[in-house]
Amino acid sequence: MYNFDFVKPGSVADAVAALAGEEAQPLSGGQTLIPSMKARLNAPGSLVSLTGIPELVGVCREGDTLVIGAATTHAQVARDAAGDFPGLAALAGQIGDPAVRNKGTIGGSLANNDPSACYPAAALGTGATIVTDRREIAADDYFQGMFTTALEEGEIITSVRLPIPQASAYAKFVQPASRFALTAAFVARYASGVRVAITGASENGVFRWAEAEAALSSDFSANALDGLAHSAHEMIADLHGTAAYRAHLVGVMTRRAVAAAGS
Amino acid sequence: MPKDDGIGASTKRREDTRFLTGNGKYTDDINLRGQTYVHFLRSDVAHGRIKGIDSSAAEAMDGVLRVFTAADFDSAGGIPCGWQVTDKHGQPMQEPKHPILAEGKVRHVGDPICAVVAETYAQARDAAEAIEVDIEELEPVVDMKAALKDGATKVHDDLSSNLCYDWGFVEENKDAVNEAFNNAAHVVSLELTNNRLVANPMEPRVAVGDYDPWGDSHTLYTTSQNPHVIRLLMGAFVLNIPEHKLRVVAPDVGGGFGSKIYHYAEEAFCTYAAKVLKRPVKWTSSRSEAFISDAHGRDHKTKIELALDADHNFTALRTETYANMGAYLSTFAPSIPTWLHGTLMAGNYKTPLIYVNVKAVFTNTVPVDAYRGAGRPEATFQIERLVDKAARELGVDPIELRRQNFIKPEEFPYQTPVAVVYDTGNYHATMDKMLELSDYAGFEARRAESAARGKLRGFGIAHYIEACGIAPSNLVGQLGARAGLYESASVRVNATGSISVYTGSHSHGQGHETTFAQVVAEMIGVDANSIEIHHGDTSNTPMGMGTYGSRSLAVGGSAIVKATNKIIDKAKKIAAHLLEAAPEDIELKDGKFSVAGTDKSVDWSGVTLAAYVPHNYPLEELEPGLEETAFYDPSNFTYPSGAYGCEVELDPETGKIDILRFIAADDFGNIVNPMIVEGQVHGGLAQGIGQALLENCVYDDQGQLLSGSYMDYTMPRADDMRGFTVDHSCVTPCTHNPLGVKGCGEAGAIGSPPAVVNAAIDALHRAGHTHITHIDMPLTPSRVWAAMNG
Numbered sequence A: 001m002y003n004f005d006f007v008k009p010g011s012v013a014d015a016v017a018a019l020a021g022e023e024a025q026p027l028s029g030g031q032t033l034i035p036s037m038k039a040r041l042n043a044p045g046s047l048v049s050l051t052g053i054p055e056l057v058g059v060c061r062e063g064d065t066l067v068i069g070a071a072t073t074h075a076q077v078a079r080d081a082a083g084d085f086p087g088l089a090a091l092a093g094q095i096g097d098p099a100v101r102n103k104g105t106i107g108g109s110l111a112n113n114d115p116s117a118c119y120p121a122a123a124l125g126t127g128a129t130i131v132t133d134r135r136e137i138a139a140d141d142y143f144q145g146m147f148t149t150a151l152e153e154g155e156i157i158t159s160v161r162l163p164i165p166q167a168s169a170y171a172k173f174v175q176p177a178s179r180f181a182l183t184a185a186f187v188a189r190y191a192s193g194v195r196v197a198i199t200g201a202s203e204n205g206v207f208r209w210a211e212a213e214a215a216l217s218s219d220f221s222a223n224a225l226d227g228l229a230h231s232a233h234e235m236i237a238d239l240h241g242t243a244a245y246r247a248h249l250v251g252v253m254t255r256r257a258v259a260a261a262g263s
Numbered sequence B: 001m002p003k004d005d006g007i008g009a010s011t012k013r014r015e016d017t018r019f020l021t022g023n024g025k026y027t028d029d030i031n032l033r034g035q036t037y038v039h040f041l042r043s044d045v046a047h048g049r050i051k052g053i054d055s056s057a058a059e060a061m062d063g064v065l066r067v068f069t070a071a072d073f074d075s076a077g078g079i080p081c082g083w084q085v086t087d088k089h090g091q092p093m094q095e096p097k098h099p100i101l102a103e104g105k106v107r108h109v110g111d112p113i114c115a116v117v118a119e120t121y122a123q124a125r126d127a128a129e130a131i132e133v134d135i136e137e138l139e140p141v142v143d144m145k146a147a148l149k150d151g152a153t154k155v156h157d158d159l160s161s162n163l164c165y166d167w168g169f170v171e172e173n174k175d176a177v178n179e180a181f182n183n184a185a186h187v188v189s190l191e192l193t194n195n196r197l198v199a200n201p202m203e204p205r206v207a208v209g210d211y212d213p214w215g216d217s218h219t220l221y222t223t224s225q226n227p228h229v230i231r232l233l234m235g236a237f238v239l240n241i242p243e244h245k246l247r248v249v250a251p252d253v254g255g256g257f258g259s260k261i262y263h264y265a266e267e268a269f270c271t272y273a274a275k276v277l278k279r280p281v282k283w284t285s286s287r288s289e290a291f292i293s294d295a296h297g298r299d300h301k302t303k304i305e306l307a308l309d310a311d312h313n314f315t316a317l318r319t320e321t322y323a324n325m326g327a328y329l330s331t332f333a334p335s336i337p338t339w340l341h342g343t344l345m346a347g348n349y350k351t352p353l354i355y356v357n358v359k360a361v362f363t364n365t366v367p368v369d370a371y372r373g374a375g376r377p378e379a380t381f382q383i384e385r386l387v388d389k390a391a392r393e394l395g396v397d398p399i400e401l402r403r404q405n406f407i408k409p410e411e412f413p414y415q416t417p418v419a420v421v422y423d424t425g426n427y428h429a430t431m432d433k434m435l436e437l438s439d440y441a442g443f444e445a446r447r448a449e450s451a452a453r454g455k456l457r458g459f460g461i462a463h464y465i466e467a468c469g470i471a472p473s474n475l476v477g478q479l480g481a482r483a484g485l486y487e488s489a490s491v492r493v494n495a496t497g498s499i500s501v502y503t504g505s506h507s508h509g510q511g512h513e514t515t516f517a518q519v520v521a522e523m524i525g526v527d528a529n530s531i532e533i534h535h536g537d538t539s540n541t542p543m544g545m546g547t548y549g550s551r552s553l554a555v556g557g558s559a560i561v562k563a564t565n566k567i568i569d570k571a572k573k574i575a576a577h578l579l580e581a582a583p584e585d586i587e588l589k590d591g592k593f594s595v596a597g598t599d600k601s602v603d604w605s606g607v608t609l610a611a612y613v614p615h616n617y618p619l620e621e622l623e624p625g626l627e628e629t630a631f632y633d634p635s636n637f638t639y640p641s642g643a644y645g646c647e648v649e650l651d652p653e654t655g656k657i658d659i660l661r662f663i664a665a666d667d668f669g670n671i672v673n674p675m676i677v678e679g680q681v682h683g684g685l686a687q688g689i690g691q692a693l694l695e696n697c698v699y700d701d702q703g704q705l706l707s708g709s710y711m712d713y714t715m716p717r718a719d720d721m722r723g724f725t726v727d728h729s730c731v732t733p734c735t736h737n738p739l740g741v742k743g744c745g746e747a748g749a750i751g752s753p754p755a756v757v758n759a760a761i762d763a764l765h766r767a768g769h770t771h772i773t774h775i776d777m778p779l780t781p782s783r784v785w786a787a788m789n790g
């Protein structure tokens, strides 16, 4: 790790001001940023901690929407979303281990947009709105490929607004070593139709599986996916699985998510 | 009933209190006054020529004391190899120099080029980034077979090729073996890989070098399984420091699994630099550094063939193995694929003719050496996979095929065609025990239940033999070992009767402080709490060879028994004097000496006090004091064996394998502490299952390590295991050591991989995937799925 300055502002305005500084970077749970700094892969001049800003923490329901503060930990989401949005709570409960869940946050995960991360599937699979210090971004516009998002320099996520589905589930097949998603599917059913988001599989990061959405919108059952197969084109191939294997898992995990969501 | 803390008691491990409360004293806990820190700048390319090193900017940086390069070690030797293998033509292996810091070339990712010593670790690391190393990249040698092709790039320019040795065993039998294959009714063959593993002990390696200019003496604190071996190798061969000026201390060590046997460059560096700088020098490996600097394990590619007669008796076995040595020869590397592997190729069977060929190859990868089991897992995996395949091809029951070819209980001692003599064993008994404990009879019902859920269930078995308790010194000397493999013990009885035992074995998780105390407590009949076991410091223990190869109780324990017997003999003479009787009439029981047939007695502390306050004492015949040293050199290896059963459930949609049951029925001979033995088996099974399903050390074709962190190297975790059934009720005591013990440290890692793979293949075959005859380890979901859909 290299030397850096550390500030812990108490308001979003102060945080944004601090981030205007030279080589400043927001720090949330630190579960991604700190390890990369320890490996000397990342060298911010100053870290602006977001976890001391009260308005960034918490889970609350506003009508049919669940609003989660960006600095809310995975553990808190697993606990506090369980009643209103069990599919999301279950997803949060499968991230990492207890230490990671009690430090890592939804805002950090969405800002990082790791192609194998879990939350991007929920955000895209619900058609969430990413709220920042300066605007609101639809999930469909927010995710722009591996580790790439619509966020501008110095822009911070303040909250995420997720439409609560009638039924939903996340089916995760873990990469054996890291236990991030090797391939995982988030399926959410709304009156307006079904959304299916896949993470872990694609070289382009999280994506929606349009054919599955169409099939499930007319018949929300695993059988509706019969005969559907995802192409292996632009799927990730690495030590843990070939592109063909991941493409195959897209189908398996989507079915399992549908079955788990019930009707 | 065993005594609370004597032989046979599951005494709780006394060392655990300090470990579990965070009070162990590990090498990294040692911080000396004026200590400095070293950071090694390591190669990030697999193969390259060093054209120049400019460290001037680094040397000018804050806190930097000095930057060392190979030039600073002109007068030092290379890191020595402790075993010389002779090839099939009678020629010695090719043995390249292994410098402390890279000389002229870098030969693997992680090869240290410069060492930066600074006031703080961060300063050393910062300065290392300011060093400019000009490296001309060379073609990396990664694949073993390609490395042996004519004209292949050489890892070592001064060697004739990348072949370390081409070993044939038993070379004289080669023609007879081939003849047997020509005459065979059936021949079954299999090509397989024994996957490369990283040991990953919980505690990474650490070294602290210290120098006392007034006494011109050195101390090295290091994470070692064998401090005396390090003192010998480093003192005599690398730094030219005589033993009396060099103390090596290995305090609490957090696991080794073989990787902490070897003498490493970082140890020599810290020892040497402490003298140059006149300040202590400390190195603490990071986990990432451990992946590219700790010796790796396994990495064999083998073709194995079995010949059978018309009645399915095994008539001959033949193998050809390529064994990866990595870039340099680690301390015991050459012996692993040869003497610790070839000699085990008979397995539990009466195969009369065996020929083993091993080609050891240099590549641009981290050196490979012993890892839990060392050669024996490789042998067992080949044999037990092949026997299973043979049963399938011949359409016979794999259990019956094994039983038919087992060495029978009445046939011991049994001379194998691969040099060793098994003293005892009863393979039929362990097999029966395992089948009973696994409810083999109920398997079909369980399989049907899995099938109803869309899952494939399979049952796999493996029966292993291993050779532990290394080893008779004269024998290993003939085989090329450059060391003896005895063990030492000193038993110092104190005036009030408490006992301090100094052992040359080293404990790094095995629980010796408990087990060894139980042995002495049983022999003398005193409370184990009055006995303290000391190890790990060359300044107070006699020259010992350390802990590996499941040798500690069989060899180190035997030395303790020998020394304790000397103590008892002398104590009886003292007691005889005090009781005015003849020594032959003195009996020792429950810590009391009595004259046979009388009620005259003196207790233990009465005798020990007399030894040190010899007022009423036979001074003309007996020296005062009560302290004895013994060295024990075993007359043979010990041969633990056992039957392992594994029941798996395979998800055909994803290829994921779950282990539902694992049953281990081992014959370890006599057992001192059953609980510790169970723990050892559990640990071994976790690592064996890890190898079979999870762990894999992978290089790409550029020699870059793809699995260089826990993000990609899959360590086994608690939820990968569902509990084990472990049994050691089948006992055929070792015939040649005083405790009748065999060793249990590696068995789990040796017997489990073939059991797991056999179970997976069984599940696939029962579900109709009969084209799948083998899947290489680790059987990851993607590999299994690819095999099913290939």
Ligand SMILES: Cc1cc2nc3c(=O)[nH]c(=O)nc-3n(C[C@H](O)[C@H](O)[C@H](O)COP(=O)(O)OP(=O)(O)OC[C@H]3O[C@@H](n4cnc5c(N)ncnc54)[C@H](O)[C@@H]3O)c2cc1C
Residues within 6 Å of the ligand: A025, A026, A027, A028, A029, A030, A031, A032, A033, A034, A050, A070, A071, A094, A095, A096, A097, A100, A103, A104, A105, A106, A107, A108, A109, A111, A112, A114, A116, A117, A118, A119, A151, A155, A156, A157, A158, A178, A179, A180, A181
């Ligand atoms: C052992 C381990 C296992 C894990 N397993 C999983 C898993 O199974 N699934 C999974 O999804 N993740 C997993 N993670 C990642 C974990 O969920 C991280 O917490 C998450 O990816 C990042 O969140 P954080 O709060 O820790 O962010 P940080 O590490 O603090 O920050 C990450 C990045 O986001 C930026 N950032 C943070 N907050 C904001 C914000 N509000 N606005 C703008 N930018 C911001 C930071 O500057 C940084 O670039 C694992 C991590 C570890 C260490």
